[in-house]
Amino acid sequence: MNLLREELSWITPELCLTLFACVALLVDLFVQKGRESVMVGFFSLMGLLATAFFLYRQYGVTPPAQPVFGCMVVDPFSTLFKLFAVGALAFVVLFTMLSRQTRPDGYGEFYFILLCAGLGAFFLASTYNLLLMYLGLELLSIASYILAGYAKGNRRSGEAAMKYVIFGAVASGVMLYGFTLLYGMTGSIDLTVIGPKLRDQFALDHGTIPISVATGLCLAGFAYKISAAPFHFWTPDVYEGAPTPVTTFLAVASKGAGFAALLRFLQAGFIPDRTLGGPEAMMGYSDKLGTLVAVLAALTMTLGNLAALGQTNLKRMLAYSSIAHAGYVLMGVATMNREGFSSVLFYLVVYYFMNLGAFGVVMYYANTTGDEQIDDLKGLGWRSPLVAITMVAFLVALVGLPPTAGFIGKWFLFTAAVKKGFLWLAVVAGINSAISLFYYFRVARAMWLRPEEEAKYATVHASPAFAALLLVLAVGTVWFGVGFDSLLRYCDYSQNLLR
């Protein structure tokens, strides 16, 4: 009994989130019509706050790896990602409450599904168990499919959801098949067992073809989730069609969880234990895998950036930009070492601030004008300077210029890549950053370089609540570009996956 309580205490955040998801569902039933969004949203926020509290308490005392029920693991890595997901969810909930697109009736369950998706992200981040990883992924994905299609009667939303579900189901099916192959080879679905077993097989030098096939299938699934090339094609359609708060969720929380699972998968299964030392063949395989990821990274960022150049729709442009950013983050993954993974964590936190902010501005803009075209932002800077100034901060961060966090994030990714010997990748990423300036600053150009007289819309001012949200994100974006040492330490502390 005591043992059960002990184990349960490690998953308080998950329990708390589940509880509040149910509360949100119940509140929706009893609250009067027309006020669901505000009330349910409020309770969801409370739930997220409570979850964040538990997570924060856990963060300080988390042991290097605390197994829970033999299938979950609680460590600083997972806790950081959960905090990341909770923060993203909180902003998505706030955006939903403030957005007109999601104001109408029937948005009570929206929050329930959103919290369930968050729960999926929680499981995805904190397990070595392939089956639980799959279940977490599916919980996250299925909830996301519904969220993407939530604007009923909107053709674009419906189409986005449909594309998402078809491609998503295939990707998760492929990944599952890869998992089963790993199971077939090693007789276990626990990555902590699979890793040593694979090492033995490498030592026996059985040839790596079956392992390569299985790894390839698994990686395809992860690549889909983080929208890396060549499995990125769904991203622009889904991001554009889904309601903007949902897009924000997909671009930030969902992608973050995907990276968490990917890092854990690679770390447990394919990176030789530094202290024990792996067989020569495994070292070689790990490096080859890294090179493959590096090539994918280069491909992803280049494709994303080139496609973003031609976009006229702001949301679609940001979708391609998020593909490009997945490419940058993959640079850190490609190093297959502690330093690289730490830089991935850092960049994801940075990415969280700048992308939430950018999508927040898109939402504000679409709300007030019903328009998502970049060119129609003309003169916005002069009409509502606060929103436009924060947008410039986010854009600068997305390009990766100091003194914003985007620069520091890229700095660590570059450092990790160059240290691993991927100088070419750093140069490719650098050129890509320069290219990205062009399309990001088309937004700044429209907002500021066009005179006020050309403005298409007499923009109403941002509500104080919304302005405060954007300011928080903008301050975060700049703050972590100037005083990032604490964040750096957190990321390093959280990245103790690798011995």
Add this chain to the structure above:
Amino acid sequence: MIANHLLTWITFIPLLGMLAILLAPATQKALIRGLAVVATAIPLGLSLYLWLTWGAVNGGSAQLQYVERVPWIQAGNFLVQYFVGVDGLSMPLVALTCLLMFIGVFASWNIERGMKGYFALLLLLEVGINGTFVSLDIFLFYVFWEVMLLPMYFLIGIWGGPRKEYAAIKFFLYTLAGSVLMLVAIVALYLITGTFAIASYTEGGQNMPGLLELARTKQITGANLVAGGVLMGVSFQDWMFWFFFIAFAIKVPIFPFHTWLPDAHVEAPTPISVILAGILLKLGGYGMFRIGFPIAPESFEKFRTLLAVLGTINIVYGAYVAMGQTDFKKLVAYSSVSHMGYVLLGAAAMTDWGVKGAVLQMFNHGTSSAMLFLIVGVIYDRAHHRELNGFGGLVTQMPYYGGLTTLGFFAALGLPGLAGFISEALTLLGSFKTYPTLTVISCLGVVMTAAFLLFAFQRVFQGPLNPKYAKLPDISGREVFCQAPFAFLCVLFGVLPTLILDILNPAVKQFLLLFPA
């Protein structure tokens, strides 16, 4: 307290001014202007103090002065410091920046639209420029270097001429492309050496060698990063040298990378052109002297003939293209390309005179080109065009303006007795020892410069008065006030060059010591 943190005050007072301006109500135009004046006047005063006490404080040594060093980011082995200081190389440029910014505020007096944003950006620009000049930590240097880009983009893009959007993004893209290369080089440097400090310092009684010290003692080979320090058949040092060189060359700008400059100049409003030509270009040259060349001394030795050729091309090509211009501002812009060529030529020569001339040329071009752009601004404000052939005989109508223009033109074309002569003569004399042929070709550039400037003067000021402009008012008191300091400096350093050469001397000697003979 001020003296202890002099450089910090100089750098960050404009930032305080920017915040104050952002908080001020947009309708209070006088208040905003006043704040801008104060926020630029204080650094100017401090930098004057810096200059006037320079000899007394350092007594002709090449040591870095007013050094401040505190950890900025510290996590594990990762240590970025707020490490600033000036020597004879950077101090005059800091002073020049403060002066130009102060004048820039007055030159911007007529800006009405969005003036709050304008002055805020102008002050942010000053933070970036001064920060770059005083940084002795390469990470800090890079941060300040990039901080300049954003205000510049908006200053050209919002307040510029008809093709402002094109010019602004072109400027931004060119500079960013260069700085991305620099970033990769900095990352590599950090991984090789584990330090960001450019200059050496002592920590707890222990000497911590900076990057330049490590480079001089041949400890930056890159062998611990790529096998044998050779990547794709090119040595690591060479890669790094070219990465830095291209980044700075774009800013200078050196010949194949110069195409952003005419566009940016033509479209930028007058005060921004002044700042662009007066200081931003110097950052490229300064970067080469501070980091680009000494970080890879052997590569520099290997390629310096090529650099001298590039410098010569700049001098001759810039002057040649300027001869064909009919737009007054474009002509001045290309004259900048030509003048900045001396910097590269003199540096490549690696003689005491050549380097001294190159450094002095940066300062002198800062004053003379600022004056030229102000002159163009005066006529543009009155006639609303800059077509050289559209004027004529203005000297009778605007005698004072004509007089100042004469001085500015003569300073730019290197008339003895004015500042430009000293630096150009020093450069050419210095480089003649090393590259006689190139120097002779460069002298052609001097002749061409004289030709296009005098020809332009003739078209605008002499001949019959264009009746359209018979009623143009002469230069106003504010405009004279803007140009007077530059005119004064051109004459002062033309007559008494030792005033500045005494400051440069030790720094140049120190610079030459960074290269193993």
Add this chain to the structure above:
Amino acid sequence: MSFFGAPVFFLAAALFALGIYGFMTRRNLIVVLMSIELMLNAANLTFLAAARGTAQANEASSYAVFVILVAAAEVAVGLALVLAVFRLKRDSDIDAARDLRG
């Protein structure tokens, strides 16, 4: 490694390949969903086949039950969304989805 020699492994692989093939070539959304089912069942079969005759046979069956559950949920959501789109467009062909392009 003996597992990869078993005939049932090849059956599963063939099913998986068939699922992929169906997904790639068919334009009807219902058939596409069926192909996805095929892939998931290939995975199930591999699970069961890999554990056959070992001590983990029971565990593997429970994994398969989980996967079946997930597959059911996925198809439920998938069908609902296809239906929603069908109601808007009167067409269950995948090519009818072309509002989002670029």
